[in-house]
Amino acid sequence: MIIEVQAERTYPVIIDTAWKVELSKLLVGRNKAAIIVSEKMQASIKDLIATDAEVLIFPIPDGEPGKSSATLNKIWDWLGAAGFTRSDLIIAIGGGAVTDLAGFAAASWLRGIDWVAIPTTVAGAVDAAIGGKTAINSEYGKNLIGAFYSPSAVIIDVSWFDSLSDRDFAAGLAEVVKAGFISDAKILQLISDSKILDLRSNRAAVIELVSRAIAVKAEIVSSDFKENFGREVLNYGHTLGHAIELHCKYDLRHGECVSIGMAFMAQLQLSLGLISSELAQQHIDILKNLGLPTTYKRQAWPSLLSSMYLDKKSRGKTLRLVTIKGIGITDRLENPDEKILLAAYEKVSL
Ligand SMILES: NC(=O)c1ccc[n+]([C@@H]2O[C@H](COP(=O)([O-])OP(=O)(O)OC[C@H]3O[C@@H](n4cnc5c(N)ncnc54)[C@H](O)[C@@H]3O)[C@@H](O)[C@H]2O)c1
Ligand SMILES: [Zn+2]
CATH class of the missing domain: 3.40.50.1970 (Rossmann fold)
Structure with missing residues (x-):
């Protein structure tokens, strides 16, 4: 193909x-x-x-x-x-x-x-x-x-x-899951009930998931090569994800940080009424099923929040998050109330 x-x-x-x-x-x-x-x-x-x-x-x-x-x-x-x-x-x-x-x-x-x-x-x-x-x-x-x-x-x-280790395989799949939420419901369907070991042994499923995720990225970068508004949707779950990567000094894999970032977005979008509780739960279920982390340290929040403001995709002093309003329907959220951000983080923190 x-x-x-x-x-x-x-x-x-x-x-x-x-x-x-x-x-x-x-x-x-x-x-x-x-x-x-x-x-x-x-x-x-x-x-x-x-x-x-x-x-x-x-x-x-x-x-x-x-x-x-x-x-x-x-x-x-x-x-x-x-x-x-x-x-x-x-x-x-x-x-x-x-x-x-x-x-x-x-x-x-x-x-x-x-x-x-x-x-x-x-x-x-x-x-x-x-x-x-x-x-x-x-x-x-x-x-x-x-x-x-x-x-x-x-x-x-x-x-x-x-x-690859199961850990690295799953970390890569976090980006596949992201492609699902921002653009391709079929990815989520295919990955929903899969444990990592079953998936790995199913070559046809791996090829289909990888191809679909590539198709999503290919379409987005083809319409916006130089990272302007369109390409930004690839950053779903990444604003908190990047902040966690920095905070843990790259101890966690990029995909693991993005997984926690997507779990956070699920809670945030749910609290803002952007997505249903079923869709929020689908985020958590899929990520957990793959063995990906969905929680991070509670006391890290002040440091994570200040890194999120500095994230290169956040454009200057504003905090700008890619959101979804349903599978494949992306939007942006600028400068959300910090109390709402904290409340969402508390749901994904230990
Ligand atoms: N250019 C972009 O758009 C873009 C997007 C995302 C990430 N990145 C970059 O990609 C890098 C992360 O990539 P990565 O997650 O592939 O990590 P990586 O390239 O560091 O590889 C991770 C580890 O896996 C090992 N490895 C590679 N292939 C293997 C295999 N088949 N079997 C066993 N071990 C194998 C490597 O030797 C390495 O130790 C970061 O530097 C990040 O900045 C770039
Ligand atoms: Zn990424």
């Missing part, structure tokens, strides 16, 4: 395929390609890819530490030493950290060379690799240095997910 994304260029997200076969096709006519992969996952790509191109492997530190200016410098040196030209290709194989870094390396080398994303985590497949945002971290914060720079193709091979 192919889902097209229209951004500064139109590119395919190729789903349910064998990544090596797909990659071989994309290498036809190329002289050189560089695979950027984390040191931890280097072993899983060592078998040869069928191609006449010269394939170089650039291993980088695993996870967030790999998304640094030091790594990027090293990659620029490697590309320079190998004589990479505009007709060569960068290939990112890994989670969101690798695709973010490799995409930015591709955006900056010779003012932009082609790159292909091969996400290996659920979060990477449904979120990081789709939408054209590339970045590295700065000492002053995550993702502060980056560019909008779309890949030429994204290859999704769900067999990568087999080696």
